[in-house]
Amino acid sequence: MSxxxxxxxxxxxxxxxxxxxxxxFRLAPVLVPVYAVLAATLLGGLVILAAGRNPIVAYSAxxxxxxxxxxxxxxxxxxxxxxxxxxxxxxxxxxxGLFNIGAEGQLLVGALVGAWVGAGPAVAGLPGxxxxxxxxxxxxxxxxxxxxxxxxxxxxxxxxxxIVTIMLNNIAVRMAxxxxxSTQPLLLRNPDASQAVTTPIADAARLPSVGGTALDLGFxxxxxxxxxxxxxxxxxxxxxxxxxxxxxxxxxxxxxxxVQRTVIAVMAASGALAGVAGSTALAGGSGAxxxxxxxxxxxxxxxxxxxxxxxxxxxIPAAILWASLLVGAPNMxxxxxxxxxxxxxxxxxxxxxxxxxxxxxxxFRIRAPRDRDDVTTGAVFAKGWGx
Amino acid sequence: xxxxxxxxxxxxxxxxxKDPDVERAVSRQRGLTRLSRLQTLGVAFGLFGLWLLRxxxxxxxxxxxxxxxxxxxxxxxxxxxxxxxxxxxVVFLVAGVLALAERWTKRYAAVFLVVAAALFAPLLLxxxxxLSDRGExxxxxxxxxxxxxxxxxxxGALAGLWCERSGVVNIGIExxxxxxxxxxxxxxxxxxxxxEGPWLYLAVVAAAAVxxxxxxxxxxxxxxxxxxxxxSGVAINLLAIGITSFVRRQVxxxxxxxxxxxxxxxxxxxxxxxxxxxxxxxSGKPIFLSMFLIFLLTxxxxxxxxxxxxxxxxxxxxxxxxxxxxxxxxxxxxxxxxGGVIAGLAGAWxxxxxxxxxxxxxxxxKGFIALAALIFGKWRPWGAxxxxxxxxxxxxxxxxxxxxxxEVGGFPVPSQFxxxxxxxxxxxxxxGAIGRAxxxxxxxxxxxRPS
Numbered sequence: 001m002s003x004x005x006x007x008x009x010x011x012x013x014x015x016x017x018x019x020x021x022x023x024x025f026r027l028a029p030v031l032v033p034v035y036a037v038l039a040a041t042l043l044g045g046l047v048i049l050a051a052g053r054n055p056i057v058a059y060s061a062x063x064x065x066x067x068x069x070x071x072x073x074x075x076x077x078x079x080x081x082x083x084x085x086x087x088x089x090x091x092x093x094x095x096x097g098l099f100n101i102g103a104e105g106q107l108l109v110g111a112l113v114g115a116w117v118g119a120g121p122a123v124a125g126l127p128g129x130x131x132x133x134x135x136x137x138x139x140x141x142x143x144x145x146x147x148x149x150x151x152x153x154x155x156x157x158x159x160x161x162x163i164v165t166i167m168l169n170n171i172a173v174r175m176a177x178x179x180x181x182s183t184q185p186l187l188l189r190n191p192d193a194s195q196a197v198t199t200p201i202a203d204a205a206r207l208p209s210v211g212g213t214a215l216d217l218g219f220x221x222x223x224x225x226x227x228x229x230x231x232x233x234x235x236x237x238x239x240x241x242x243x244x245x246x247x248x249x250x251x252x253x254x255x256x257x258x259v260q261r262t263v264i265a266v267m268a269a270s271g272a273l274a275g276v277a278g279s280t281a282l283a284g285g286s287g288a289x290x291x292x293x294x295x296x297x298x299x300x301x302x303x304x305x306x307x308x309x310x311x312x313x314x315x316i317p318a319a320i321l322w323a324s325l326l327v328g329a330p331n332m333x334x335x336x337x338x339x340x341x342x343x344x345x346x347x348x349x350x351x352x353x354x355x356x357x358x359x360x361x362x363x364f365r366i367r368a369p370r371d372r373d374d375v376t377t378g379a380v381f382a383k384g385w386g387x
Numbered sequence: 388x389x390x391x392x393x394x395x396x397x398x399x400x401x402x403x404x405k406d407p408d409v410e411r412a413v414s415r416q417r418g419l420t421r422l423s424r425l426q427t428l429g430v431a432f433g434l435f436g437l438w439l440l441r442x443x444x445x446x447x448x449x450x451x452x453x454x455x456x457x458x459x460x461x462x463x464x465x466x467x468x469x470x471x472x473x474x475x476x477v478v479f480l481v482a483g484v485l486a487l488a489e490r491w492t493k494r495y496a497a498v499f500l501v502v503a504a505a506l507f508a509p510l511l512l513x514x515x516x517x518l519s520d521r522g523e524x525x526x527x528x529x530x531x532x533x534x535x536x537x538x539x540x541x542x543g544a545l546a547g548l549w550c551e552r553s554g555v556v557n558i559g560i561e562x563x564x565x566x567x568x569x570x571x572x573x574x575x576x577x578x579x580x581x582x583e584g585p586w587l588y589l590a591v592v593a594a595a596a597v598x599x600x601x602x603x604x605x606x607x608x609x610x611x612x613x614x615x616x617x618x619s620g621v622a623i624n625l626l627a628i629g630i631t632s633f634v635r636r637q638v639x640x641x642x643x644x645x646x647x648x649x650x651x652x653x654x655x656x657x658x659x660x661x662x663x664x665x666x667x668x669x670s671g672k673p674i675f676l677s678m679f680l681i682f683l684l685t686x687x688x689x690x691x692x693x694x695x696x697x698x699x700x701x702x703x704x705x706x707x708x709x710x711x712x713x714x715x716x717x718x719x720x721x722x723x724x725x726g727g728v729i730a731g732l733a734g735a736w737x738x739x740x741x742x743x744x745x746x747x748x749x750x751x752x753k754g755f756i757a758l759a760a761l762i763f764g765k766w767r768p769w770g771a772x773x774x775x776x777x778x779x780x781x782x783x784x785x786x787x788x789x790x791x792x793x794e795v796g797g798f799p800v801p802s803q804f805x806x807x808x809x810x811x812x813x814x815x816x817x818x819g820a821i822g823r824a825x826x827x828x829x830x831x832x833x834x835x836r837p838s
Binding site: 047051099101153156157159160162163164166167168169170171174175177178182184185299302303306339340341342343344345346347348349351352355356358359 | 558608617621628636755797
């Protein structure tokens with residue numbers, strides 16, 4: 001941005017102010033998601049006002065519920081763990097121009113395979129050092145297979161991954177219901193429990209908590225995976241292929257890359273990430289799942305990945321924000337009398353504003369970015385169904 | 388942003404309808420003996436037919452009776468399960484062989500495959516009856532129940548149809564339906580106190596209007612701001628969950644209307660007094676009955692009026708349409724909002740016509756299923772109707788099979804297996820096994836007016 005931004009040529013303005021203003025305008029496009037959150041919060045405040053409550057009281061109750069005490073912070077971070085990993089899965093697909101709506105199903109399949117392996121004889125008697133990786137890898141395997149299916153269908157027949165993964169989500173939920181609730185034959189259901197819940201996994205396979213709080217080792221796994229995904233995307237040949245296919249499949253083909261193979265590999269990897277999100281949530285939580293344990297985590301992760309603009313590190317704060325809204329909401333309801341469901345409206349608005357960044361740019365007078373691929377997600381997903 | 392200039396990547400990724408001769412030549416070149424799509428399907432059908440032959444051998448031989456309608460005049464059909472299954476197995480085998488010999492049988496192969504596939508529903512029914520301990524069942528309630536359960540799916544598919552025919556992808560049908568269900572019930576509970584009366588019908592109107600409003604947001608995001616249309620749909624769905632759950636806890640629950648009267652039954656004069664079948668086929672709830680009318684109107688409007696032609700033109704080639712003086716932006720807004728109104732009506736089916744209450748996420752993924760029905764029907768009204776009814780039938784059959792306590796190998800048949808079937812079928816259809824599903828050409832591409 002070479003030309004002087006407005007305000008920088010004010011008379012008597014010091015060089016410092018000028019730098020600051022220039023810095024603002026250089027960073028502003030990157031900050032669009034931040035402004036989107038701000039705009040959504042303001043609009044949410046109006047909804048609170050309309051419901052006859054005080055927005056300031058409500059929001060302070062919300063934030064103290066999420067970050068008010070060390071325990072609350074631990075709970076928020078623990079809640080964000082599956083979101084971080086699953087959003088990473090979605091973001092990984094975004095980079096290759098693939099819209100993986102199937103994180104929901106892949107996550108469930110990963111958790112189911114994890115629950116099956118974790119409660120089975122393979123893990124019984126193993127020490128934690130071995131049992132934990134076995135359960136987590138079981139999730140990887142489940143998600144990998146379930147993610148590879150839409151990838152292969154897309155590469156082979158051109159079936160649009162959005163529709164195929166929506167179908168696979170529904171199939172996964174129905175199959176999970178059956179596997180977990182069936183008593184004749186007894187499959188994954190815990191025969192000693194009165195409700196339909198899986199047999200708990202071996203104690204050794206459970207993720208240890210960090211300092212006796214609600215936070216478990218899964219959060220560390222999530223952070224490590226963010227670094228891993230960043231490394232793969234930015235520092236490996238495979239990552240370069242992914243980004244090229246995502247930016248321009250024609251160029252990728254012309255350069256001799258196999259677009260089809262990349263599509264299958266990316267969907268499989270994305271599914272594997274979603275699967276490990278499921279097995280981590282399983283091993284970090286109660287060690288047992290019901291059919292509805294992870295409802296909406298996959299769908300929310302799409303929103304988080306969009307908010308993070310598919311950046312593997314930006315996924316972390318975005319997921320923590322998402323989780324903090326959910327964790328703090330009951331406190332807001334208790335102290336300010338505002339329905340906890342308000343945060344769902346705020347979340348929806350955030351995505352509306354992130355999606356239509358033109359609105360945010362207009363509201364906050366941010367210039368459209370030029371030649372910055374870290375600012376725009378760059379990919380158009382809706383290329384037409386089926387073909 | 389100009390994505391119009393380059394062909395969408397997917398189309399390059401998998402070329403359209405391959406010429407079978409070229410395909411064969413290519414596979415020879417690669418040294419592979421690859422089967423064509425139809426032949427692969429033929430193998431699958433043939434194997435299934437062989438398996439059916441075995442099934443026919445082990446089925447219990449007692450006759451089962453299918454009745455159609457109520458009363459003494461109702462016709463009844465006794466069926467001998469082993470022989471019936473045997474017959475169906477033969478059809479599957481013939482279809483399989485014909486498809487394998489695709490080179491000589493040409494289009495008859497496809498016709499036979501479709502016939503065999505259509506026999507799948509009676510096959511399921513016959514097997515279910517043979518395996519249950521009851522010897523008689525009535526088919527008519529199964530049909531009406533399928534139609535009834537298929538109603539929100541069919542209306543949702545129509546909503547998607549209008550949207551996508553104008554070139555706007557809509558995965559926000561679920562959200563539009565949910566908002567219609569929630570806000571419609573809110574109007575009913577607060578203004579009408581949950582009592583039958585004019586407010587009940589005004590609530591249906593409100594549901595449709597709110598669906599249109601959500602669609603207007605979708606149109607604003609995806610047409611005016613040229614957001615990615617799938618992202619916009621995701622946003623609509625999230626927003627809908629937020630709005631409805633907020634309204635439920637803040638307004639509906641305090642109003643103390645727990646369960647309210649639902650829309651009353653309507654008898655179609657004349658038709659509903661036909662003996663045996665009239666009462667069950669021609670009397671029903673208003674949204675259920677209006678579904679047929681809306682389908683008819685959609686078919687006529689889309690294919691027989693100037694405006695319908697414009698909508699289709701805008702969805703196929705917006706630049707050509709603009710050249711001819713059609714306002715692309717306005718037409719897309721109109722079509723998307725019309726779709727939203729229909730989706731809102733589908734939402735009213737849940738809260739105002741069926742349950743008389745509102746629960747969070749009560750649409751339960753039906754909007755996504757509607758999308759599947761739309762694709763299954765290849766973006767045509769009656770095709771979408773068929774797809775929706777396939778989903779409705781599998782749901783109805785699932786509960787019927789539970790009712791009949793059908794057992795295989797000593798274990799009850801899980802209803803989930805039947806619920807999953809349509810999703811699998813949709814994937815198979817989408818993968819191009821049975822003909823190609825060709826969407827409107829410009830769907831998903833934001834339109835930028837040339838300046």
